[in-house]
Each structure stands twice: as structure tokens, then as C-alpha cells.
Amino acid sequence: MKRSPLAYRNEDFLASPNSRSLRILSEYLQPLFQFRRERVRDTIVFFGSARITEEGPLARYYSEARELARQVTEWSEGLEHTTRRFVVCTGGGPGIMEAANRGASDAGGKSIGLNIGLPFEQFPNPYITDDLSFEFHYFFMRKFWFAYLAKALVVFPGGFGTLDELSEILTLTQTQKIEKKIVTVLYGTSFWKKILNFDALVETGMISESDLSLFEFADDPATAMSLLRDGLTRHYLQAPQSRERQDEAVPAISHTRVSPR
16 A cells, blocks of 8 residues: 655645645744844834836835935944844835845845735845745735834835735734834825825824824935934833843844733
8 A cells, every 4th residue: 555645745735725724834933943043133124115116206215215224234234232133124025125125235234025925016036135035825924024023114105015014013003912112114204194194093083193103204214214223222222131131032033022901
């Protein structure tokens, strides 16, 4: 009688609905292993449209995302730590994502790409560090890794995907499901105030006025860099020693606690 393959080598079984939980767990464990091996402690996430090109009508956002990521990487590379702090992380695709990975590469640093298979647009850009390029099937696992390691977020103009990612982080922060401080910068004041009427949300009671403090605006790399550097220094680099030791105990994972409420 022919012997059956071992369950963990049975490709038909692994691709079936019965193994969905294994596939989900794999999208947690494989990045976790890579982040630990590369000693990535936390990230600065760049969100933005895949459709903004280097030479298109909104090309300034591409060049400015690239420049900001370069500045962030040069600053983080100069910090005295045994782990990699504030590593640039993107969705891994073209457009603003490519620009940010490219900027990190310009500075000689590593960067992360959390790619996901889509019918169009989403192919890994060539500037992601090889050992930090990931391919996800499940959107929610990809979002987990965006949120779990992030200490800061820079959101450039974008469409549905960018709005979804921004809303998710703001909601998790507002509801204290993420208790750490995520320094959030909306890049392009006129764009964001045209797309999202934050004042109307306050006026109609849909959000509290204090919720507007969850983010700040920037319109040039220098301003954005100043907001990031000041916020990260205040909340993390000058944090109490007990907090720093707790972070160091698991150098690959940022200090993210889920509230029991």
C-alpha cells in the first residue's frame, strides 16, 4: 500500500479550507522569525497610493516620501541601540510604498515590505530588503504586522486602501486597543482636509475634539521629520528605564498591549 504523505507536507491538505488556521498562523510565525533574526524592534510605517508615480501629476509626493524615508533612516541608523529602531515599513508595492523603501535604500538602511497578492498593482518593489520582504494572503494578518511593530505612521495621499489603513490605526488608538503612542502624521494638509472633514465629525458629535490630537499635519519632509523625531524621542527614546528594559526583553517586537476592556 502506498504511504500517505506527512500532513505538513501534504499540499492538497494545506491548501484546503481545513488548514486555514495553519495558513493564518504561518503568516504570524514566519514574519516573527524574520523580524527576530534581523533584530527589528519597531517601525515607522508609510502609507499612500500605489498610483502615485515618480513622473505623474502628483510626483512631488513620491519624491518627498523618498526624501523623508531617507532622513528617517539616517536618523535611526545613528541611534545607539543593539536592535534596529524605527525601520521604514511599507505595503511593499509601487507608488508611495516604493518611494519610502527607495529612500531607506538611499540611506544605506534596511526596510520592510508587507506585500499582499492583488489582481492588479501590487507587486513587490525592488527596494525592499530581501530578508524583510513578505507576501501575505490575509489582509488582517498584514494589518496586524503594520500595527504591532509601528511606533509612528506617515500617511501620504491615497485611495480606499490608504483610508482603510488610516482608519484602522486611528480606531485602535482611539479605543485604546493599542495603548502605545503611535506618532501619526498626515502628509498633505490640503488633500486630507478636502478628503476628510475632521471638523464636521467633531461638530456632529461623531468624534470628540480630543480625537484630533491623534494626528498632526505636515507638508514638507523637514516638518514631518521634526514631528517624527520629537514624538519618538519623547515617547520612546526618553521613556522610563523600566519601559525600555521591557522593550529590550523582546527586541523584535514593539511594546504593544491589547486592552482587556
